[in-house]
Amino acid sequence: MSDDNVRILRTPGHHGYGVKFSPFNPNLVAVATGQNFGLLGRGKLILSDLCLPDDGVVSSCEWSDALFDLTWSEQSPNNIVTASGDGTLHLWDTANPQAPLMVYQEHLKEVYSVDWSQTQDYQVFVSASWDTTLKLWDPNRSRSLMTMTGHEALVYQAVWSPHLSGCIASVAGDGILRIWNTKKNSQPSITIRVCEGEVLSCDWCKYNENVIATASTDANIYGWDLRQPTLPIFILFGHEYPVRRVKFSPFIETQLASASYDFTTRVWDHTAPSPCLEVMKNHTEFVYGLDLSNHKEGVMADCAWDQTVAIYHPGKPHLTPHEALQ
Template identity: 25%
Template sequence: MDDEGNSTPRPSKSKVILPNLGHELPNPLRFDSYAQPGPSNLSSRVPSTASSVAGSVVNHPARKPLTRRQQLLQRARAHENAGSPLSGIGSEALQSQNPQIKEDILRLIEQYLGEEGYLATKLVLHDEANLKAKERGDRQVQGKNLKRAIMEGDWAEVDLIVSKGPLVRTQNALLYSLYKQQFLEHIEYRELQKAFTLLNKRLKPLEHFQPTPNEFKDLCYLLSAKSVHDAPSFKNWEGVTAARERLVEAFGKMVEGEREEREENVFVPPNRLVTMLEQAVSYQIELSRYRPKDVPVIHSLLQDYTPFVVPNSIANVLEGHTANIKAVRFMGAEGKQLVSGSSDNTVRIWDTSTSNCTTIMRGHRSRIWDVDATTNGDRIASASGDRTVKVWNWQAEEELQRCATTLEGNLGDVYAARWHPMGNHIATGGYDKIVRLFDVESGTILKTFTGHSLSISSVMFNPLGNLIVSGSKDSNVRFWDSVSGLCIRTLNAQLGEVTSVDMSDSYLLTNSRDNSVRLWDVRMLRPLRRFKAHSNTSQNFIRASFAHSSLLVSGSEDGVLYMWDRESSEVLQTLEGHDGIVYGAVWNDKQSLLASYGSDAKIRTWEFDERKDFEFED
């Protein structure tokens, strides 16, 4: 296969701006116009799971009209830094603070608990939710007291009642009506100073809750009028007692309307919560940059679905080394630089965006077998055939100041070196069959781990840093307690010399000289799958690694880069471009970028090019 082979696209980190799905909200100025908006028909807008994963990536739109999917993706990439694809519609269509929506969520949870058999928990939730009923009962008593105070004209009592908390959702509209009634009574009784104060302090801030455009203007006019009826908005005013009765009646209708909305006898369709989650996942799959042929299995709802990326095209070629390149690592999570070590005895820093070599570090007297960078990328470690590991402060301006420490004590070539996650220790392994743990600051050996019978090809720390994993030519993989120095586990079912080890979550990946890569369950210490196709039999350190948890990548002696799907064991992609042996490749998730290296003294970076279709190989 040439370097224009097929692949999957890069994971989407974009946001899609969808059409406005907002409702026509009720008029907040009138009690009798308030109504809860009906639910949006989201199911008609969200594709089913089956339909959302059908089809494959279309061709590049350069010569063909854009399809609907390409248009969606184009809009998504235009908002690359705007957030998740779901955030736009969520804030517009779903008003999560709406009391009705909150009650609906409780109903969905209560139904799900019942369907799954959590009956006791369902009852607890139901009882706790019914505490709201007591609050509603308290509001009913306050409502009765408010009606009485209005009819008696006890406005001090009215102010006291409404100050205790909202009695209705449109509390401000209620306050406007109460203050308006007081104002009109002051005008009727010619208490103009009180009316003026009430207008400025109470009614003016609530002016936008007036039911008609000119009502507040007419209230202002009444301060200089002879009668309430002189203002057009109040020419039909029936007097103090009748106005109070109408106000009490309007308040009663509003409370009754809200009580009907809260009725608990609401039909919830079966499996409604699961159905909505399926719709959400289908929506995420529909808008992802790559949809596989088979429906993907979603193992977690704690984060949005993102497909894995299978690079299919050369992004850049990094040239500068004069001999084969034994190791490459991205520096830091962003992956803006990468470090390489070569048989030309140099360590080089590369800018991944420009492909330029920005720094050359010299000092080793023999070939460099391995390189590694700290988590934040500020320091480099290089393992060499000169029996040393050098620690580099690569950002130092003076070349002589870049080598911060030289770690000595190995009795032969150092084939592997890895930083501890905390950046204070380095584990090494090599020809002398011993794993050593160095303190970087003092340059001393803290512990030695003995047990391998042949040279060690690869070492690494687990994510917590409490274990060191080593692979050896003796066909064994050993797990060492970094504190006690004891070997606590051994995998000895290998059929060939181990050339690399790598770990992701609870999975261990090993490459060995029997032309196979193996995946292991670390917790159970049992083999899960075997991946074949590449070539690894000669005296080379061919390394395999996780591009991410679902994608495995390995170099090969036939000059091809191989990538497998972790679940199916199928070869998803083969990449050709190197002239000679490919020793391995490393992945940067932030850029969805793969960097491979080999005997041709070149580094190649690979990316997904959507102009090329992707199909699973038969």
């Protein structure tokens, strides 16, 4: 990819773990970070406006421990929830970032994932922790609504279905993908053995409620049809080290992106004869966070341990990221 098609935002002294575009404003992107690779020190939530020069920072929120993930509220354009290494979650108002509006403290170990429901009738968020549990939260209540147990190792990610109200997918170090219907009970309704290693990430297809992709420490990406989950419907090879994030395109049903410990971010079409469409090599450390814009087709963001965030528009070398967002 041409350097002219990549914009690099710096996060000095803070290593990136999670990055997300605003669901309300196509020009806003937020990144969750930690000092000292998240092992020791403080965490910072950084909000940047891509229409501004340099790093575009318009707001930042600090916490006493590393921030491992974030999710934007689907109700308020200024609210973001972050997940921390000290087991807490925080609701922030980015317009008044001095202190969180709420602190949620029930998890017993690091919280590695947080995701806000996108279905209109179920405005809650889910957290996933190294204590092997998932928890369901109403942002206005200090105590969780539900605790979900079933994983036998630390949980890396939990994500809501964009189609099915109350439905969550989660993956963990036990090598298992689990599907939960929170409107029925706190036990998984579907369990899929993905691999012998750890499963680090998952995402739902935006056009098919039965299709989910997983990413794991065996460096592969697997696609699953929940109606026939015995074998994967596709396997994507190419990454050299564990795949840390996988995200389906919000615009093209068969396309998805991935970020890896091999320092690359890749774009795939799982139906193409040569599935890997593009390889982005913009980082010098593990790539941890990844997001695809819901506003503009192809606009992506990733963040890495090299203290940078990359914004780009794959496959459109004639457009700068700023032009792509217009």
